[in-house]
Amino acid sequence: MSYLAFTFILLMISFKTPFMRCQNVSCNSTDLGALIRFSNFIEWGLDWSGSESNCCTWTGVTCDNSTISSKRVVRLELGAKKLVGKLSESLADLDQLRILNVSHNLLGGYLPGKLFGLQKLEILDLSNNYFVGPIPGRSDLPLIRYVDISKNNFNGTLYATIFETSPHIQVLNLANNYFTGEVSASFGSCYYLQHLFLDGNDLTGNFPESLLQLRDLHTLNIQDNLFLGSLNEGISNLSNLVKLDVSFNRFSGILPDVFENLGKLEHFSARSNMFYGHLPKSLVNSPSIITLDLSSNALSGIININCSAMLHLSSLSLGANQFCGPVPESISSCQRLSNLNLGRNNLSGEVPYAFKDLQALASLSLSNSSLVNISSALAILQHCKNLTSLFLGDNFHDEQMPRNMNLHFRNLKTLVIPHCGLKGQFPIWLGSSKMLQLLDISRNQMTGTIPSGFHEFKFLFYMDLSHNSFTGEIPVSLTELEGLIKKNVSEERPSLGFPLFKARNMYKQISSFRPTLDLSYNKLSGLIWPSFGNLKELHVLNLKDNHLSGNIPDSLSGMTNLEVLDLSQNELSGEIPLSLEKLSFLAIFSVAYNQLHGEIPRGGQFLTFPSSSFEGNKGLFSDNVTPRQPQPADEEMTIIGLQFGFGAVTGFLFTVGFCFLSGWVFRK
Known part of the structure; x- marks a missing residue:
């Protein structure tokens, strides 16, 4: 007999005895009753029916091996089971849990x-549910170490005795x-607390004094509340x-110069408050800081980050302040x-030549920032080989967009340069940026034709060329963008630590941008290509205020996810295709001020569009009555009969019921 076979036999013998014993030992009768009563309060998602009386074998239930006659339930783990119902107080009978x-x-x-x-x-984890009401006022959890009740609908003040009777909570x-209300002084009793999350509530008052007693604290999140006063x-x-x-609070005053005592601090964010004054010396010399976000405050002075000391700094966000001087x-x-x-400071001058050494820079x-010399800026930044997101909007006013073919941004995924008044033609050097996903060069003064070859940009899902003076036809290659034809074809979209510049006084995150083609307010001519119907993933198509002619293609109904379609202020003729009634997500539609004629479709979303969507077309009419005349913009063409109302209500109830039962209900 080989050594391996002998070892296998020994393992089988060692496992056999406890397995046979487990078959003969059932769970404690009290625990069994408690779980049965608990299951009676669960309306959906718990399948314990038909199970044997040994509850230790049930889904999510774990028992110990402390007794021979019966086992006690020590763990009940039913996370992410799509359970619907309430918690029964019978769980309190599981006294070994x-x-x-x-x-x-x-x-x-x-x-x-x-x-x-x-x-x-x-360990108590009730997170991501719909529990309501205050935390029970009395508690006795002497061994509790971990409590997570986040993402629910709890309310009331934080004065529960859980903080006083649970000294070991971490x-x-x-x-x-x-x-709501102020943070209770009882928090100071949690001497072993290491991670505290109070963010996303409506807590008020000054910075809680009780938290300053928690010397073991590693993580303190109090963002997105109503705290005020100084830090x-x-x-x-x-x-x-x-x-x-x-x-995201209402803190104000000067940032305290105490960071030399926080030698382990790696991540500090005070974004969107009302702090003012200069950057604390101890902060800009902190050797431990990895991410620092002080954006959207009123901080001023020069940016005096000491990179010789801040050796680990990987993310720095100082945008939307009042810093001055050169970059x-x-x-x-x-x-x-x-x-x-x-961005959004009082900086000036050019992009420093030394920025070419930022080889780790991604965003x-x-x-x-009142920068000048866009040609120099791009020539320098192309050396940042890992650069994927670049935002230079509202700079370089009235300069010339460089056409240098030697510019290469091969890893660039996001390029945003709007509101600059840039002259010249479409930047052909972007031809090497095959990874591009989002391009915004709107509100400039660029002329010439839009080049072809966009079919090579497999990941492009958002392009805004609006408010320029581009001429010629729409490139057919724009209807061949894979990122707008096939779902999930694009790579993961860049995740930023700061909002990008979209338009004056409007800021967004990339993840909030809908797949878009915006060519509005140009001088484009020719036809609307039927192949636009291939863009099934497109949400916004805006061709407003051009010189487009010909018919509206029936095939546009193929853009099944379309939410916005604006073809107004062109020279289109023919009828509005009835096939557009199939666009069930269409919320905004306009063909105003064209040369269309015929009856306005009456099905689908067309019941909801206002009269202003059709005005300026003398040949358009509705319901076989007199031709439509221009109407005030606020007049709505609402035709909702009994059948439509009955169908809408029935469909709504069916959809809500289905989503509820299937577990596809979204959180608040």
């Missing part, structure tokens, strides 16, 4: 108070609820902090910098 996880379900109602009396409970996540200098006591986020050349020494946002925003 250590882990309770019912996260990511559709559970609702109030929490039973007895649930907070489980003496052995160590993780407390109360984020994304509706808690307490006492944060210097939190020497173990790794992440501090106070963004600091010293930032080029931050060799690990991958995300840099200096750069210098929008609205």
